[in-house]
Amino acid sequence: MKLLSIQLHNFRQFYGTTPELVLAASANHNVTIVHGNNGAGKTGLLNAFTWVLYEKFSAAFSSPESLVNKRALAEAEVGAPVECWVELGCEHGTTQYRMRRTCRGYRSETEISQGKSELSLQHAGEDGRWLISDKHLDDVIGRILPVSLHQYFFFDGERIEQIVRSNKKSEIAEATKALLGVEVVTRSIRHLGEARKTLEKELERFGDPETQKLVQKKQTLETELEKLTERQGQIETEIEHHQTLRQEVAHKLREFEAVREVQKRRDDLEAQQQALRDALEQSRVRLKSAISTQGYTVLLTNAIAQFRELDKDLKERDILPAKVKQPFVLELLNRKRCICGTELEEGSEHYHHVESYLAKAGLVDVEESFYYLRNHVDNIVDRQVPKFWETVDGEQQKMGDVRQTLSGIETALDNIRDQLRSSPSEDIRNLEKRHEEIDGKIQSLNREQGETSQKIKDREKQVEELRRQIEKHQATEERQAQTQRRVAATEQAIARLKQVQENVDLVFRADLERRVQEIFQRIVVVPYLPRLTEKYELNLIEKTTGQERAVPASTGENQVLSLSFIGAIIDRVRDWSRKDRQSQWLMPPDAGNYPMVMDSPFGSLDETYRRQVARSLPSLANQLVVLVSKTQWRGEVAQEMHDYIGRQYVLVYHSPKQDVESDFVDLEEGRYPLVKPSSSDFEWTEIIEVE
């Protein structure tokens, strides 16, 4: 992220609207210096950045509940709102943002109150068009520069050593992990684990696969079916064989003079019996067909009565047939001329009038359906119902007659059998006995044939049902296999991410530690070494005795350590995200492009450290905004930073004190006021740019 500008309005010491402070952001001149005495608003300006971005304040910022400028409040009417805002311009990737946080203060006779703040955000793409951003503002800012990291980039130099103080260590360690991509990997592993659990639950729901059981059952049934079909074939052969035997017996009986005629009569009767049975079967088929195709007509009596009632009603109301048909109206509209000769221009009043008949006109298909139904109903009542009853009665009559005739034939056949059974000739009696045995066998085979046929039908039905079930189970199995593949892939992803996590720990942490050590040792003279623990906590150790031990560092050394740490993080993240394209999956977007806004960065440092820090800073961050007092902006600091300065501003403090002593800062560009007497009873600060 690159900071482009900041502007304040009635924010703390800054009365009215300040000029827009454009911030240096070019590659060679990336430093903006803001000069100001104590109390002029340096800390206020630092907090203007953190307030607009995160609604947060630094520890040194007193009374955050009083943001609105006191003079502006005093000048306003009692109870009238006084607006205070900070507007920040920044650039991230190829998008520019303008964000403004506003809050309102109110003065009553006795006290001052302040409302909640509101943030508005606009963004402009590469085409330069500005749009109100509809995204959740915290999300946008969170992605650009996460709130957990803000203390790295906006800090009070006099308190910066707190970064390495023990009570802040874990917080800073978390932020470091987020910057290095460790947190992304850790969260990915955790959430992939959750996803795996969900997938495994899905897997349980599929239950044990029963497909195998079903397949076995189907195979058993199919084997059974094969046997039944085979038996069916055998039965047919057996029946044929017994019929041949029967014919042979009949033939032998016919050879006996005494019973020749009787046997012939029996042959004749049996032929008749067969013909009558066939006729009976034919009648049964015809009856079945009549009932299934025509039977419904006799159940329509009520429906037909209702239809006729409706028909009568429509006729009486003159609705059917419709007098105007839709095709006719459409034809008139297409022809653009009415039957009366009036022109029908599209959109004209006449056109609309004729067009309105479309809604009134009868629908052709509805009308046609109605006529068809009317004819059909007449046909049912007049012809189909009588014809149906005629068929049913006729067939039933016929079947009754046939049954009666059959009964007569059967009696006659029984008589013949009795006659032959009691024949005086033993041969004839034996032949008849044989004849009866064969008949019995044929009947038994017929029964078996029927039974087998039924069994075959049943088994075929069961096999078909099983086939459907198996198909369904196979589909479930496919889903089950798919879920198993997903579980396996998730496990693999977790395993690989754990390796990445180890690698990041080993490589990035070691690399970061090395860089902190380099920067730190370049600045300080003490033989201390920064160490980054496994938990990403920063410690200072010394090993002059050969053993590593933690050292009680001075405030100044801790400040240098903190700066080295921030510098090293920015430097490493920038380096990794640029050199190793793969790291883009771990690092936050536009990683490595970080600004640094520092209030009094040389607070407790002596001259040597100040020079070293001043020399290191411009190369550590991509962009630097440094807020300094006159005493902090000494020769060596100004000298070291000189080449990088792009913009300079002076905070001019207007004091209401009568005997205030004016103060100045002498810059290369000339002398600039730091303190001036105020023209009113209020203190306020004015910002001027160093030309």
Added chain:
Amino acid sequence: MNSDAKKMNVMEPINSASPEIARLIKRVLQAEADKLHTKQPRGINDDILRIIKEEVQ
């Protein structure tokens, strides 16, 4: 060891994965990075489950 050489190996477990797994991991990392700024990212479990289901057919 040369730090650059080691650095290139950081992502090795992802680079050496099958295209399917590599895509899955990268999309998960992206989804996490998008919600990194919130302590308890809303809907992240659903997002990741969706990614897995989309990537592994």
